Amino acid sequence: MTNLPKAAPAEGLPHTAQATEAKPQWIENLLKSWNSFWFEPTTPVAMAIFRIFFGIILLENMLVHLLPDFDLYYGKNSLVPINDMMSLYWHSSYYFDLMAALPADDKYIYGAFWVMVAATVMMTLGLCTRVSSWVTFLLLMSFGAHFQLNQNAGDNYLRLATMCLALSNAGDAFSLDNLIRATRQDWRKTGFGARLSAPWAQRLLQIQICIAYGHTWYSKMEGKMWNDGTAVYYAVRYDDLMRFPIPHIFDQLPIYMILTWGTLAIEFALFTFIWWRPTRYWVMAAGLSLHLGIEYCMNLPMFEWSFMLTYLLFIYPEDLTKSWNWLKAKIKDRFGEPYRLAFDGSCILCVRTIGLIHRLDIFGRIKPLDFTDKDNDAELDEVKLDRARAQSEILLQKRDGNWLGGFKAFRFISLRTPLLWPLTPVLFVPIVSFFAELMYKAIAANRKLILGSPSEVRQ
Amino acid sequence: MQSTSPGTRKLSFRQACNYSSSSGRPTAAHKLLVSSFLLTFFFVVGSWLLPEWTPEKNSITIYTGPIMNLAGWTQYWSLFCPEVRDLNYHLNALVEFSDGTVKCYEFPRHEKMDLITKFRREKLRKLFGDNISWQNYEQFRPSVCRFLARANNDPTNPPERVTMFLNITNTPPPDKESFCYRDELPPHTRKIILSSYKVNPTDLQ
Structure with a gap:
């Protein structure tokens, strides 16, 4: 589990101190606020969680909404061929369209589409996150420009959010990139917390959603129906957008008037009071109820979910930590104390392996204990750790007090770590477990020769 | 921390x-x-x-x-504003063939689809309902007509003209006399011709 740190405390800006001496106080304050808002290092965890769920929405867009009618939009014999699109829509403006540079053959367009899908999958998993996000963004732009007529506000938002992801450090937590990096790092030096970095791309997306709410609110305020309270009455009567029914008891004008003015009030709060800490979560709750209400009544795929998902970025890091710790505590209450796992802290291979297990163990079901650390002596003596055996393999204590060693311990862990579940059935195949056990013993016997060195040994 | x-x-x-x-x-x-x-x-x-x-x-x-x-910074957030649409409609096309016969094509109608289909095909609604039907996108109608002509081409009886028209109805206002429940909306009975396109032989290739 990647822990969720608080934002680092503000530090002075020595390199600008001399230059700002002569500046008026208000300019200095403005610059300080600007720096603090955009560049004060903070955790990328919220952006990383956003990345995962947003990637799923992008995949939904591509595979569920675009693919069924792909030829109609993008094929060589599409409804509006690209030459017509350029002359009738692009006019003298410029659009980014990689496909316009490809030969006019469907296989290239399909190729670009599947590259976009693959890049989105990689972005969601956090594999080569920066590159995959950029590829996704550029291809999303290309497909948007290639056939503009199926694009809606949701597509605009997907594009903008993907750009912010590509500019962010969303791959620094909950990602394969982070796991791969962790296998090369010593957590005794780097810690387990996600690497702090400047959150300017996250802030940009926060501002972008406020721009959207602010603009829609202002436009609505100019409309007669929004002011006389009948707008929602008409909006839920778009017969091509209807989703679930509204019972007649609620299908009444006074209710629609409350909903119309309520929408205006909530949208106003979503770009103003959301920035004020005491009201932030209340505003987010109101926004969720607004979007879920629209989601119930109207068939507008992606749009509502991508907006609701962006609220994640407004959750304070310490509250994310608290929420996750609450969940872990609930799991601990339900399934008992975490399992003790004794490892050799003087072996760098063991340290890295334990680091990997800990990062995968998102619910905190495993409690690693370094038996070379004097602080753990009392606890390990109490549970009667066999130190001689622990020198040759990692040991995991089961509920009955017995210790499982080596490969069997790892297999036991995989059963209790959801992220390892795809691997678990393979580990129970007899031939696999036989060879895995042999391999474990061979590696364990030579572990200090593989990565360990005297310099890495804990003093 | x-x-x-x-x-x-x-x-x-x-x-x-x-x-x-x-x-x-x-x-x-x-x-x-x-x-x-x-x-x-x-x-x-x-x-x-x-x-x-x-x-x-x-x-x-x-x-x-x-x-x-x-x-790719396009901003368009004026959903349901400044005014909300107070009408419902769907799009049709008449394809006239050289022997004088006429075929009526109905563009995808989301109000007739089941929940899953209308979810999957939302982009078709955007294309034909929100865009092609309205004046801002009228320049694309000849392309759509050519597409329909090609799709309905019979070498022995080629299409000669494609006419697109809108079937439309106003949503009853919420006053005492006209109020209607959401599930009792009137059918789209009024017709408005949007465009009529004379098919050229080159359009069918």
């Missing part, structure tokens, strides 16, 4: 759980670059979103609009 370097001392497991390293503060050059990008973004996007009555708006957007389109 710490973010400062632990130095040469190594953390215990418990300490490591509460420690985050930092990628470091951005340099002044990095900040300048990012700040320039942000200010450009806000200027380009902000000028586009200014109210239409803003003096000199067009003289700014003539420069910022192309940047917005090229960079």
Whole structure:
């Protein structure tokens, strides 16, 4: 589990101190606020969680909404061929369209589409996150420009959010990139917390959603129906957008008037009071109820979910930590104390392996204990750790007090770590477990020769 | 939680759980670059979103609009506003063949689809319902007519003309006399011809 740190405390800006001496106080304050808002290092965890769920929405867009009618939009014999699109829509403006540079053959367009899908999958998993996000963004732009007529506000938002992801450090937590990096790092030096970095791309997306709410609110305020309270009455009567029914008891004008003015009030709060800490979560709750209400009544795929998902970025890091710790505590209450796992802290291979297990163990079901650390002596003596055996393999204590060693311990862990579940059935195949056990013993016997060195040994 | 370097001392497991390293503060050059990008973004996007009555708006957007389109920063957030649509409609086309017969084609109608189909095919609604049906996109109608002509081509009896028309009805206002429940909306009975396209032999190739 990647822990969720608080934002680092503000530090002075020595390199600008001399230059700002002569500046008026208000300019200095403005610059300080600007720096603090955009560049004060903070955790990328919220952006990383956003990345995962947003990637799923992008995949939904591509595979569920675009693919069924792909030829109609993008094929060589599409409804509006690209030459017509350029002359009738692009006019003298410029659009980014990689496909316009490809030969006019469907296989290239399909190729670009599947590259976009693959890049989105990689972005969601956090594999080569920066590159995959950029590829996704550029291809999303290309497909948007290639056939503009199926694009809606949701597509605009997907594009903008993907750009912010590509500019962010969303791959620094909950990602394969982070796991791969962790296998090369010593957590005794780097810690387990996600690497702090400047959150300017996250802030940009926060501002972008406020721009959207602010603009829609202002436009609505100019409309007669929004002011006389009948707008929602008409909006839920778009017969091509209807989703679930509204019972007649609620299908009444006074209710629609409350909903119309309520929408205006909530949208106003979503770009103003959301920035004020005491009201932030209340505003987010109101926004969720607004979007879920629209989601119930109207068939507008992606749009509502991508907006609701962006609220994640407004959750304070310490509250994310608290929420996750609450969940872990609930799991601990339900399934008992975490399992003790004794490892050799003087072996760098063991340290890295334990680091990997800990990062995968998102619910905190495993409690690693370094038996070379004097602080753990009392606890390990109490549970009667066999130190001689622990020198040759990692040991995991089961509920009955017995210790499982080596490969069997790892297999036991995989059963209790959801992220390892795809691997678990393979580990129970007899031939696999036989060879895995042999391999474990061979590696364990030579572990200090593989990565360990005297310099890495804990003093 | 710490973010400062632990130095040469190594953390215990418990300490490591509460420690985050930092990628470091951005340099002044990095900040300048990012700040320039942000200010450009806000200027380009902000000028586009200014109210239409803003003096000199067009003289700014003539420069910022192309940047917005090229960079993928398109902003369109006027959903259901300033006014909400007070009508329902669907699109049809008549394909006339050389022997005088006529075929009526009904474009996808989401109100007739089941929940899953209308969810999957939402982009078709955007295409035919929100865009092609309206004046802002009328320049695309000949392309749609050519597509329909090709799709219905019979070499022995080729299509000669394609006519697109809208079937429309007003949503009854919510006053006492006209109020109607959401599930009792009137059918789309009024017809409006949108375009009529004479098919050329080259359109069928």
